[in-house]
Amino acid sequence: MDIPKENLISYHGPINIDLVSFISNYLKQYIKADNSVIGRIYKVLIELIQNVSYYSADQYSNLRSFGSGIGWFRIDAQNECFTITTGNKILKEHGPILLKNSEEINALDEEALRDLKRKTRSQANIRDIGAHIGLIQTGLITGNNLEIKVEPIDNEFSFLIISASVNKTNT
Amino acid sequence: MKSLMIEAIPDSPYYPEVNFDASNGVCLIQGESYMEEAYKFYMPLLDWLKEFAVEENNKVTLNVMLTYFNTNSSRLLLDMFDILKKSVDAGNVVEINWYYEEDDPDIMDEVEDFEIETGLEINMIPFQA
Numbered sequence: 001m002d003i004p005k006e007n008l009i010s011y012h013g014p015i016n017i018d019l020v021s022f023i024s025n026y027l028k029q030y031i032k033a034d035n036s037v038i039g040r041i042y043k044v045l046i047e048l049i050q051n052v053s054y055y056s057a058d059q060y061s062n063l064r065s066f067g068s069g070i071g072w073f074r075i076d077a078q079n080e081c082f083t084i085t086t087g088n089k090i091l092k093e094h095g096p097i098l099l100k101n102s103e104e105i106n107a108l109d110e111e112a113l114r115d116l117k118r119k120t121r122s123q124a125n126i127r128d129i130g131a132h133i134g135l136i137q138t139g140l141i142t143g144n145n146l147e148i149k150v151e152p153i154d155n156e157f158s159f160l161i162i163s164a165s166v167n168k169t170n171t
Numbered sequence: 172m173k174s175l176m177i178e179a180i181p182d183s184p185y186y187p188e189v190n191f192d193a194s195n196g197v198c199l200i201q202g203e204s205y206m207e208e209a210y211k212f213y214m215p216l217l218d219w220l221k222e223f224a225v226e227e228n229n230k231v232t233l234n235v236m237l238t239y240f241n242t243n244s245s246r247l248l249l250d251m252f253d254i255l256k257k258s259v260d261a262g263n264v265v266e267i268n269w270y271y272e273e274d275d276p277d278i279m280d281e282v283e284d285f286e287i288e289t290g291l292e293i294n295m296i297p298f299q300a
Contacts, residue, residue, distance in 0.1 A: 017207050021185050035274045039239075043277070046205055046241055054207075114280065118288050124246050126210040133242045141277055 008082075010074035014060035015053040020046060027075065031082070033168060040141050040166045041075070041082055047134040048086045048162060049073050055131050056088035057157055078165075081144075085163040095150035095158045101132050102148040102162075105139040113140050138164045172227065175219045186212060187237060191219050196229050201236035204244035213247035220251060224258035224265065231255060231263075236270040236298075245281070252289040259291065267293045 008031065011023070024042050031038055049071075056069025071088030090098070108116060117136045124130060139146055147163040172193045179188035179202055187202035198220075206212055224231045233255065240248065255265045271278040282293050 017185060017205075018183075020205070021183070025184070036276045039272075039275055040277070043239065043241075046239075050205070050241065050243075114284060118284055121242070121246055121249060122288060126213075126246055126250065127208075129243055129246050133246075137242050140280075 005083075006077045008075045008077055010072065012072035014068045014070050015049055015056075015073075016068045017053070020049055020053065023049075031075075031077075033082070037082070037166060037168060041084065043141050044084050044138050044164050044166060045073070045075070047138050048084055048164065051131045051134050051162075052086050052088045054128075055090070057091050058089045080169070081165040081167050083163055083165050085161065087159060087161045089153065089157050090150075090160045092152070092156055092158050095152075095160070098131070098135075098160060099148060099150055102135060102146045105136055106145040108139075110140065110143070135162070142166050172223055175215065189216060191216070191223070193223060196223070196231045198231060198233045199236065200234075203239040204237055204248075205239065205241040206244075209241075209243040209247050213244075213250070217247070217250055217254060220254045224255060224263060225261065228258070228261060228263050230265070231258065232266045232268070234268045234270065238272055238275075249285065249288060252285055252291055256289045256291050265291070267291060268296055269293050270296045270298050273297045273299060 009023070009027065024045050027045065028038055028042060031041060052071035052073065053069045056071045058070035060068040060070050069088060071086060073084065073086045076083045105113065113136060117133065117140065120133045120136060121129070124133060135146060142164050144165045144167070149161045151159045153159055174193045175189060175191040177189040180186055184203055185206045187200050187204045189200050191198040223229050255267065259265050269282050279295065282295060286293055
């Protein structure tokens, strides 16, 4: 682990589009880094927390919004990078698929990942393009491996934790 | 055919501003795009372009000034470009200009991916935010 680390922000609760917008724009002003690095944090944060918002198995039904998934996210400053980490409940059967997808993403080089993104995007349903392409995009933007853990909760649900790192030095 | 205009909403910056001008075929989409249920926002744009560029065979100049779009929106942007490719294939004139922030390290690859997928040529024009 790259230490020391400083937690820049953490949140746990329902995540809807207005929260996504507020937090991501707030961070643009709060994080001290090159504009290109801040831009990458912004892009990765939105992709990952929108996945929580849309696909968390825990949905907050009182918010009049399409996606109001309950989960958490945090951003930490490490020595060499910023990490964006999200956590949310998922249906148990989705765990192996997410692990397989992230293994595939981590194994591909940039050009192969771009090929996979184009193929996945063109085949995606416009009403719900799925979480997979957001993870591919995160892999492309960061150039680093995704870290993903699936912890069993019970017979029906698991807990998903995804972490992505944005280098402080632009590449 | 009427122009299509969607004004920017300061409290909802995840919706871009749209101005598709039927009088001269100059179409602008600018701002950021990461709304929920993106297809609901983009369907009127796709329908407008189908009618204007494919059915009525009009010349289109599309100016894209999106400083951020998420993967959901990129799926719909791809559909927009597919419609414009159909117009090109039918012999119509289509020009696409993508205005990008110079300090965005990823945008060239993003746009090149659209070019590879659609076979369209997209002009890249830098600007400083």
